[in-house]
Every structure is written in C-alpha cells, then in structure tokens.
Amino acid sequence: MRPNLSRRLLLLHTSWLSMATFFSKDVFSQSNVDSYSQKHLKNLNLKSEGITIEIPPLADTGNSIPMSIQIQPTSSAKVQSFEIIAPENPNQMVLRVTLPNPQKKLKMATRIRLALSQDVWVVAKLDDGTSIAQSANCVVTLNACFDAT
Amino acid sequence: MNILKCFSVLFFIVFSYHLPAQVIRQSGNQFLSPEMLKLQNDPNGNPTVLWIDQGQELWNANCVKCHQEIKELASAVVRYPILKSKLGQASKVWNIEDQIIDCFGKISQESLSTEHQNVLALSIFLSDAAKGMPIHVDEPNIKKDKQLWQEQMIQGAAIYTRRQGRLNLSCTQCHDQNIGKNLRSDIVSPAYLTGFPIYRQSWQTVGSIDRRLRACYSGVQATVPSTQSSELRALELFLKKRSEGMLWDGPSIRR
Amino acid sequence: METGYRLGEGGNDRIPKNIIENIVIKLNQQVLMNADLGTGIAANPLLSIFVEVPKDGGMISVEWRDDLGKQGRAEKMLLAI
Numbered sequence: 001m002r003p004n005l006s007r008r009l010l011l012l013h014t015s016w017l018s019m020a021t022f023f024s025k026d027v028f029s030q031s032n033v034d035s036y037s038q039k040h041l042k043n044l045n046l047k048s049e050g051i052t053i054e055i056p057p058l059a060d061t062g063n064s065i066p067m068s069i070q071i072q073p074t075s076s077a078k079v080q081s082f083e084i085i086a087p088e089n090p091n092q093m094v095l096r097v098t099l100p101n102p103q104k105k106l107k108m109a110t111r112i113r114l115a116l117s118q119d120v121w122v123v124a125k126l127d128d129g130t131s132i133a134q135s136a137n138c139v140v141t142l143n144a145c146f147d148a149t
Numbered sequence: 150m151n152i153l154k155c156f157s158v159l160f161f162i163v164f165s166y167h168l169p170a171q172v173i174r175q176s177g178n179q180f181l182s183p184e185m186l187k188l189q190n191d192p193n194g195n196p197t198v199l200w201i202d203q204g205q206e207l208w209n210a211n212c213v214k215c216h217q218e219i220k221e222l223a224s225a226v227v228r229y230p231i232l233k234s235k236l237g238q239a240s241k242v243w244n245i246e247d248q249i250i251d252c253f254g255k256i257s258q259e260s261l262s263t264e265h266q267n268v269l270a271l272s273i274f275l276s277d278a279a280k281g282m283p284i285h286v287d288e289p290n291i292k293k294d295k296q297l298w299q300e301q302m303i304q305g306a307a308i309y310t311r312r313q314g315r316l317n318l319s320c321t322q323c324h325d326q327n328i329g330k331n332l333r334s335d336i337v338s339p340a341y342l343t344g345f346p347i348y349r350q351s352w353q354t355v356g357s358i359d360r361r362l363r364a365c366y367s368g369v370q371a372t373v374p375s376t377q378s379s380e381l382r383a384l385e386l387f388l389k390k391r392s393e394g395m396l397w398d399g400p401s402i403r404r
Numbered sequence: 405m406e407t408g409y410r411l412g413e414g415g416n417d418r419i420p421k422n423i424i425e426n427i428v429i430k431l432n433q434q435v436l437m438n439a440d441l442g443t444g445i446a447a448n449p450l451l452s453i454f455v456e457v458p459k460d461g462g463m464i465s466v467e468w469r470d471d472l473g474k475q476g477r478a479e480k481m482l483l484a485i
Contacts, residue, residue: 056184059184060182060184060185060334060350060404061350061351061404063350063351063353063446063447064350064353064446064447064448064449065446066184066188066194084444086444089443089444090409090443091442091443091444092442092444093440093442093444094441094442094444094445095439095440095441095442095444095445096439096440096442097437097438097439097440098437098438098439099436099437099438100434100435100436100438101434101435101436106453106454107453107454108451108452108453108454109450109451109452109453110445110446110449110450110451110452111445111446111448111449111450112444112445112446112449113407113443113444113445113446114444141333141334142333142334143333143335143351143404144332144333144334144335144368145332145335145364145365145367145368145369146367146368146370147351147352147364147367147368148363148364148367148373149352149356149360149363149364149367149373193450194450196448199448353405353446353447353448354447
C-alpha cells in the first residue's frame with residue numbers, strides 16, 4: 001500500500017524537525033550566556049578607569065583584528081583575572097586570563113576574530129573583590145566576493 | 150573572429166610594456182590598507198614567517214641533497230610557469246607548486262595537493278628567497294613547445310577577457326578598467342602576480358595562486374575549475390607574463 | 405585552527421572545532437598566567453605579554469594544549485641586563 005503523506009502531515013513533520021535543529025544550534029557554543037550580552041555588560045555600570053583598549057575602529061577583516069590591552073587599576077588593588085568578551089560573536093568569551101599572582105600592571109596584545117561590528121569588552125576582576133570594565137567599538141568589514149575555496 | 154580578438158588583446162597587453170613607461174604597474178601590496186601594510190612589514194607579526202620557517206626546515210631535510218644553492222633555485226619562482234613534460238606524457242604548463250609536488254613525489258612517492266602545508270611552506274620559502282628579482286617568463290626553446298606555449302597564452306588571454314559567471318564579469322573589467330575603485334570595502338588591484346603564495350586573512354592560512362584564481366571564479370559565481378586544471382595554468386601563464394619585468398614582492402598578506 | 409563552524413567537503417558536515425584551548429605561561433616554574441582561549445581568538449594570534457624579569461634572570465616557559473589533546477611546550481632563559 002502506497003503511503004499517502006498529506007500536506008498537513010508534511011507540514012507537521014517539517015515544523016518539529018526545524019524546531020529540533022533550532023535547539024541544537026548552540027551545540028558548540030561555549031558561552032552563549034546572558035551575562036555576556038551587551039545589555040548586561042552595560043547595566044553592570046562598572047568603572048572603566050584603569051583599562052585601556054587599543055583596537056582599530058575600522059578593521060580590514062573580521063578574521064584577525066589586532067588588539068592590545070593595558071590594565072592598571074587606579075586603586076591599590078591588583079588585577080587577578082580578566083576576560084575579553086565579544087557580545088555579538090557566537091562564542092562570546094574570547095579570552096579568559098587568570099593570574100595566580102595578582103599584578104599591579106598587565107599589558108598584553110593579541111589578534112581576535114569578530115563575527116560582526118560590535119563593542120569589544122574587557123572585564124577585569126581585582127583582588128579586592130571589585131571589577132572594572134571597558135569597551136571599545138570596532139566596525140568590521142567583510143570581503144566583497146564569495147570565496148568557495 | 151574570437152581568436153583574432155584574443156590575439157589582439159594579448160598583443161596589446163604584452164607589447165604595451167615595451168612602450169615608454171606611461172603605464173605604471175603597481176603590485177597588490179600598494180593596495181593594502183595602512184594596518185595590513187604594517188603587518189606585512191612587521192617581521193614578527195607577519196604570519197607568513199611561520200611558513201617560511203617551516204619551509205626552511207623542509208628544504209634542509211629534503212631539497213639540499215639535489216639543489217645546493219637556494220639562490221639559483223629561487224630564480225625559478227620568477228621564471229615559472231613553464232612548459233614541461235614527464236616521461237611519455239604530453240607537455241603541459243607547470244607552476245612552481247606543481248614542480249614542488251613532483252619533487253616530493255620523487256622523494257617520498259606521495260602525491261600532494263597544491264594546498265598541502267608542506268608544498269605551500271616550500272613555495273613560500275622559495276618566494277622569500279626570490280624577493281626583489283624581476284619576473285621573466287620566457288617561451289620554450291624547442292619549436293614544437295613554442296607553439297603549445299603560444300596556444301596556452303592565447304587561451305589564458307581568452308579566459309582573462311571573457312565574461313563568465315552569474316555576475317557576467319570578465320577579469321579585465323575589474324582588473325584593468327576599474328583599478329583603485331571600491332568593491333564594497335575591497336579596493337580593486339590590477340592583479341599582478343608578484344607575491345604568491347599569499348596569507349589571506351579570509352582563509353586564515355596561506356594559499357597558492359591556484360586557490361586564489363579558483364576563489365576569483367567563485368567570486369563572479371562561475372563554475373569553479375578543479376585544482377591543477379589546465380584552464381587555471383593557462384590563465385596563470387598569461388597573468389605571469391602580464392607581470393613581466395615587475396619585481397617579486399615575496400610572500401604577501403591579503404584580506 | 406578550526407572554529408567548528410566551517411563546513412567540510414560537500415557542504416554538509418561541520419569540520420570539528422580544534423583550537424588551542426589553554427596556554428600556561430610560567431616564570432621559574434611559577435605560573436604567571438593561565439589563559440583559556442575561545443574561538444574568538446584569531447588563527448596565528450601572536451599573543452604577547454609584558455613580563456617583569458627578576459634581577460637574576462628567569463626561565464620562561466609556555467605550555468599549550470588544544471582540543472585534540474595535543475600539547476606543546478617551549479622555554480627560554482631570560483636575562484635581566
């Protein structure tokens with residue numbers, strides 16, 4: 001007997017199938033959490049004194065953007081750890097650094113990837129329990145042509 | 150009629166470089182943004198140094214046995230692509246990666262692709278050694294090969310000037326007629342082959358001219374020819390001849 | 405370096421994620437810095453940090469580990485002039 005899949009049945013099956021893929025979308029997302037969203041970071045209202053971010057305002061490529069950070073808290077506290085967060089990236093936690101020996105001053109540079117134009121945040125935890133945060137905006141430009149290779 | 154059109158374009162493009170230098174040919178490096186140029190010139194930051202180091206190791210381990218002096222082999226970079234044949238097979242156009250693959254085959258009986266990391270590392274190492282040398286692509290000495298070489302050049306010129314893909318664009322429309330103009334945020338360069346293999350930011354790795362040409366085909370939404378196809382080699386031969394006389398930049402970075 | 409988002413041949417399966425997950429920088433066997441990297445770090449990132457070298461020098465060592473479990477280590481003696 002030939003199966004007769006009516007249109008309604010087909011719609012029903014495709015709808016639950018598509019919902020299943022929606023929920024598995026974040027299967028490799030390391031840190032797609034609310035606490036890394038732009039809104040949440042802004043609402044924290046953390047002081048930005050002591051953190052300097054150098055990042056080009058207009059990046060040539062989203063794949064490799066040079067970024068340098070200097071953290072030197074204005075209070076007597078020392079830096080214990082910091083995170084680089086890109087709220088619009090699929091994996092928002094870009095880099096997390098912990099210093100077993102808290103430092104007065106920390107300077108580092110690296111190259112990051114940004115999925116699209118956004119504010120890049122650096123949130124630093126100090127050894128007196130407080131946190132400071134700074135953000136810098138970076139506009140990302142993409143390649144003109146589609147590359148299938 | 151088509152052949153005649155191609156021949157005349159080829160004639161014009163090749164022989165126009167013997168006219169007093171009113172045409173200033175610029176390498177792609179001059180179309181890099183200030184940041185990219187800074188990265189290109191930074192000996193520690195430029196990602197190609199990783200492959201140059203790898204190439205040096207491979208050279209010492211594999212190539213020194215046959216090729217003693219790197220300098221004399223480096224001149225191959227500015228002379229290729231050439232017409233070559235292997236025992237019993239017909240002559241065809243070989244580029245520098247094809248030659249490296251053939252050499253590897255002799256040593257390790259492996260058949261590698263043009264994008265294999267070892268092939269690219271050696272190609273970049275040679276490219277670095279050839280910095281500053283003027284490009285000089287010569288036609289072969291044997292009469293029979295001369296004719297095939299000419300045919301390949303004509304085919305290359307034909308590909309360069311024909312419209313293709315869904316975007317219906319020919320190479321010459323952008324790379325000759327719209328140099329310096331913006332394609333979204335890319336600036337169109339005249340596409341001279343002075344710095345291959347390149348580290349392309351969008352690839353996040355190095356790639357050969359073969360890969361870059363295939364990316365161009367995909368850019369105009371044309372059917373992408375398979376790697377090492379004769380169409381790509383003919384085009385490369387034409388493009389290299391078009392860059393005749395220009396100084397080799399060495400390994401370069403691109404967006 | 406694979407982010408886990410690229411599609412393989414045929415455009416169907418994703419190439420599995422493989423990045424350097426963790427880097428530990430030690431100075432004279434004491435951990436200076438412990439870094440956890442995400443896919444937001446570029447391939448070939450050139451991580452650079454400023455280190456205060458003690459008066460009588462120190463051995464700097466860098467250890468890394470990637471998603472496939474591969475590990476590496478490099479060390480160099482630093483002298484304070």
